Amino acid sequence: ALVVVTGANGFIAQHCVAALLEEGYHVVGTVRSAGKVDGVKTSHQRHPRLDVVVIEDITNAQSYLDVLGPLSPVAVLHLAAPFHYNATNFERDMMIPAVQGSTATLEAAAQIKSIRRIIHTNSFASIYDAAAGPAPGKTYTAQDWSPLTYEDGVHADNAPTAYRASKTAAEKAAWKFMESRPLGFDLVSLCPGMVFGPFLPEAKPKSIAGVNTSNLLVWAAVSAGRDNALPPTRGPVWVDVRDVADAHVKALRVVEAGGGRYLLASGIYCNQELADVSRRLFPKYGDRIPIGEPGKRESHTHFGVSTAETDKVLGVKWRNLEQSLGELLPQLFEVERGQ
Ligand code: NDP
Structure with missing residues (x-):
């Protein structure tokens, strides 16, 4: 069976591609420029069951249709979306690619008869109510929704809020699309916390500037210098990237996962703990x-998370911080040294 992974050069997507190849799937990864094709192929040792195609504009349903339609995929893992805090125009740089990227994927899928399932990579950002602040005793689950709207994203006064709004609005648009008409596929929404963990060995960034946003939070926390202050914790829910990839494969395989929303989380963290x-x-x-x-745990009392439903339906096992940082840290210091 052939599965499409959008944004295949991304940190999480690379692990999803590896997990799918491992499971025997044929994979077609999409990237947005020709210069990125070879890097993805090299990351997977030019695996014979991997192809990489260019879709320049992820908000254009017709280009998905033109490129992917003839391949008759059975499913799409939609991961391509901006995750950074550098946007200067929130609507152009965050909201439009996130929301229209998702709806364009679904619009194209509605015309590709072979597609049975879309796995939509959303976020704890679309669950969490950041404005509520610390809420001791509150346990977030996939039943919870961030109250942020599209307009909140456009007019946000900071980039993290715009990002959270982009994820919320994109997910809402996807569920709304699913109500629109009879479709030949269902939707599974996966909502990971901050994703930490190693890069595929062949996909290590060339410099710290090239490290993805979530691992960069780890780097900021562990490299500031022995006697310097820790940066404030952002998040503060985390999950290992390998478990996120495993959840994507399981979401593809488990029939009864269809139509569901699943929180992916190992637990609460704070930078002091990192x-x-x-x-x-x-x-x-x-x-x-x-x-x-040492030992201070500022965010652990803010709220809790429960993945009981995810554990039941998808059966993912969650790695702990030792397992995640144990592999990531040596890589980050190698990246800093240019190795
Ligand atoms: P990366 O930044 O590593 O990858 C993002 C991917 O999306 C890249 O392929 C990137 O392409 C593509 N992309 C970004 N903006 C655009 C755009 N405007 N047009 C076309 N393609 C675009 O991020 P992650 O792997 O961390 O994130 C992948 C997905 O997971 C995203 O949807 C993100 O929101 C979600 N997520 C991530 C979490 C995390 O902690 N990492 C937590 C929860 C959800 P290019 O390289 O060309 O920019």
Whole structure:
């Protein structure tokens, strides 16, 4: 069976492609420029069951249709969407690619008769109510919705709010599309917390500037210098990238997952915990990892998360911080050294 992965050069998508190939699928990855094709192929040792195609504009349903239609895919994993905090025009740089990228994928899928399922990569951002602030005793599940609207994203006064609004609006638009008419496919929404963990060995960024947004949060927390302050925690829900990839494959396979929304989370974290775990695992980086206030857990009392439904339906096992940072940190320090 042939599965499409959009934004195939992205951090999470690379792991999804690897997991799908491992499971025996044929994979067609999309990237937005020809210069990115070879990098994706190399990341997977030019696997014979991997093709990479260019779709320049992810908001254009016709281009998906032209390129993907003739391939008769059975499913699409839609991961291509902006995740960064550098947007200057929130509507142009965040809201439009996120929302129209999702609806264009669905519009094209509605015309590609072979497609049975769309896996939509959403986020804890579309679950979390950031404006509610710390809510001790509150346990977020996939039943919860962020209250942010499209307009909140356009007029946001900071980039993280615009990003959260983009994920919320994109997911809402996708569910709305699913109501619109009889369709030959169903939708599964996956909502990961901050995704940490190693890069595929062949897909390590060339410099720290090229590190994806979520792993960059780890880098900021563990490299600030022994006696310097830790940056404030953003998140504060996290999950390992390999478990996210596993959830995507399971969401494809488990028939009864169709029509569902699943929170992907290992647990709550704070930057002090990232530093404490990293210091314990890697004494050799001790001069870089801030000491801060060891053992202090500022965000763990803010709220909780429950993945009970995900565990039941998808049966994902969640790696812990030791497993995630244990592999990521040496790679990040190699990237800094240009190795
Ligand atoms: P990356 O930044 O590593 O990858 C993003 C992918 O989307 C890249 O292929 C990128 O292409 C593509 N993309 C971004 N903006 C556009 C655009 N305007 N037009 C076309 N393609 C675009 O991010 P992640 O792997 O971290 O994220 C993948 C998905 O997972 C996103 O939907 C993100 O919102 C979601 N997610 C991520 C989390 C995380 O912590 N990492 C947490 C929760 C959800 P290019 O390289 O050319 O820019």
